[in-house]
Amino acid sequence: MQSVVSQFNNKITWHDLLQSGNRIFLGSNAGIPNALVDSLIQDGKGIKDIEVTHIGTLSDERWALPEHQGQFKVNTFFIHGKVIRQAVDEGRADYTPVFLSEISSLFSDDILPLDAALIMVSPPDELGYCSLGVSVDVVMSAARSAKKIIAQINPKMPRTAGHSFLHISEFAACLTHEQALPEVHQAPKTDIYERIGQYVAMLVNDGATLQLGIGKIPDATLRYLSKHKDLGIHSEMISDGVIDLIKSGVINNRKKTFHPGKSVVSFCMGTERLYEFVHNNPHIEFYPSSYVNKPTNIAKNDNLVSINSALEVDLTGQVVADSIGHDFYSGIGGQVDFVTGATISKGGKPIIALPSTAKNGSVSRIVANITDGAGVVTSRGNVHYVITEFGVASLKGKSIRERALELIRVAHPKFREELLASVRQHYWVPDYQTKFPTDVPELGELQLKEISIQGDTFYLRPLNPADERQLQEFFYSHTKETLRLRYNYIPQGMSRQNSCDLVSVDQTKDLALTIVNQQGSKIAIEAVGRYYLNPDNTCEVAFVTRENQQGKGMASRLMKQMIDIAKQRHISKMVAFVRSENKPMISVFEQFEFKRVFNPDPAEVELVLFLEEK
Structure with missing residues (x-):
């Protein structure tokens, strides 16, 4: 491959753009500018202690490998891949917990001032405007706050509608390098996730607006919405599962009360089919996370159904979503933003959905007490529904005792007796409450x-x-x-x-x-x-x-x-x-x-x- 640095303006080098100790932002999700990263690693030697900030990254995360720790120190707002997770575990990287809706303020308020934003964009149009494509999220906010924008122009980056455009004149430096966007394929169907998806779909009324993530639960849920009518999208992200529902007219955004007629998102991740689907698609608009994830904006959508997952839920309804004990696993992301927005939405439904067990059924994810070291992402006061493959636990308006019984009901049967015995140690449960629900398989x-x-x-x-x-x-x-x-x-x-x-x-x-x-x-x-x-x-x-x-x-x-x-x-x-x-x-x-x-x-x-x- 031709050296990337030669594609810069001849008078500009990395040493002209960055200095040791600078803080940079690296593009998000499927929009990682890998060519820029490779060039910086290769041609930016001598520039040390660069703080790299970012959210989730679909990449090999080469900048966080041990051999580059003298050049880069990672400060991530969301832990996505194994390399970043290991770097955090080993102390070579930091994790900063923050709501996705508030990351932009860290940059704009100079709490974490940015010297440069390294981003990926589409080729410029006839007016010179480049699109951030599949990843607007916090990239736009970082670009607007950074002292310099350094862009990788990727001919394979889709042009997306909405607030996704930057003019090429705003770039301190840019290069053109074609890069296939990373793909995320749908996972194979499983009985447990299909059942969870069916339960979630039953809580979605016709005319609802959906917030979805990526993974087995959103994919399963979308498969059971084909007979619904007039659904809308207001979501931090979308994946392949929405395509057929949009094409069939199930998702038409007709009943939305905020941005009616448009699917509103901040980024997308999926296969080439999805990237082609959003390219020049005026019906899907991409906006920054500070706008999409703002709870008061979310709540402007009546009947907003937010669907999020968890690592564990305790018997009072507290949700752990970013850590397994003391080990940080992912991040806060947009869960609290959308749970809060759905809570105050007229007719809204905040849903936490998860399998009842982990580690091949050996560990219950409905727990009497949160694992030592784990942190609460979503409070018990925000949780309305918890769904497992064993049913729907409705928690809003329930006392601590009633919540515990509801959650035990949707826990795996082999853990129910243990959970009831555990909850009796801390909360009052009458002696006569000793029985658990039994199935009616017919x-x-x-x-x-x-x-x-x-x-x-x-x-x-x-x-x-x-x-x-x-x-x-x-x-x-x-x-x-x-x-x-x-x-x-x-x-x-x-x-x-x-x-x-x-x-x-x-x-x-x-x-x-x-x-x-x-x-x-x-x-x-x-x-x-x-x-x-x-x-x-x-x-x-x-x-x-x-x-x-x-x-x-x-x-x-x-x-x-x-x-x-x-x-x-x-x-x-x-x-x-x-x-x-x-x-x-x-x-x-x-x-x-x-x-x-x-x-x-x-x-x-x-x-x-x-x-x-x-």
Whole structure:
């Protein structure tokens, strides 16, 4: 390869541009100017102790190798690759924690003044303007604050729309060197991540605006959004997963309340297909992170759904995302920016999604106590939803005890007993709360079905121990007449202990299903259906529906599902005892071919459905 330095203006050398002890910024993500780095290493010998600042870098990170430690000292705001991570671990590099939205102020406020910004740009247009292409993020802010801009003009860098342009006259020096952009390919599908993606997708309503990252969880989530409508993008980054949704019209930004009609991002990482897709694409606009990640700007998008991950979450909802114990692994990045923005967005949903275990299932990522040395990135007050492959834990408005039970519910089953024992050491959990949710595999892998009733959306799922308070509220919503018809007498109350007993069901034996109305973090039980298994392999069935939902078919939905499950479990007969004046409930049973049989009590009707041949 031709020496890069010869492509500079003949009167300019690295010694003209930089001095020992200078601080420089190095372009981000897929926009690393490797040719400039190589030239500086080769032709800038004698310039020592250069502080190199940057965020994530898709590169071999050669500047952080031990052999260059006399020339460079790295100060990174985000740890991405193995070389930087090792340099931080060994003390040859520093990690500075900072919100992505605030990095620009470190430069502009001279907290970390920059002597130069080494960046990659597209070739200039006929007016002399170069685009920062796939990586505007903090690069634009660094370029505007640095005393000198040194640019690598890469013919393969896409031209992107938005606030991405610098004029070639602003460069103190530049060179033209073609460089293929680094590619990030989608990871193979796995059952765990597919299930997490399905749960996340169920929290995304039509018309929502999305913040996505890169990796298995965003990729899986996007695969389950193909039937959604009018989605938008306001995200620090995008990857290949958005392309087909944009082309199909699922993502059209039509319902966005901030930059309507446009996907707003600050950088992208993916394959050549993505880079070609954003090239001269007026529908995707790139802006600096100081703008995209500003929480008040994020919140201008109604129904903003932020999807972020974590290394571990403790039972109070604290999120660890940048370190594994004392070892720094990544960085704060934009998680807190978007969690905060989604929290104050009208209808917003901040989501933390992660697998329930690490290290091949040997370690729980839902933990009783944060690992010694680990730091909290997102506070317990900001977390609304935590999702694992075992479900969705809704934390907003939950007490510490309720949060712990919700999070134990979505932890891996083999760690639940240990987690409950651990939480009892620090927080009050009543002795009667000892049971954990059990699966109803006949409902499918998600244990959840979205149903539509008279145009409204509800969810049919098993009752579980975390429903204790909701069931108590459901009970106290009933009129005395409903209680009398359901229980044959009027119960005087429903204590939390009684409610706990009713939701802590061994679903492998008995069955307890519910239909819930869930609007964000607000959950209301609308109907409950149960059967109790008898020793003779028959079961007794009962239902109760909230008064304002009666007559809409909820009992029928539950009945159909329970019959199907009972058949799969080879139960021989279902039996129901109904007050004779409860005509609507009798009608539901007879609709499913339950037959009346003799009952000596005239106030009660006994109905039977044979599921297997006698």
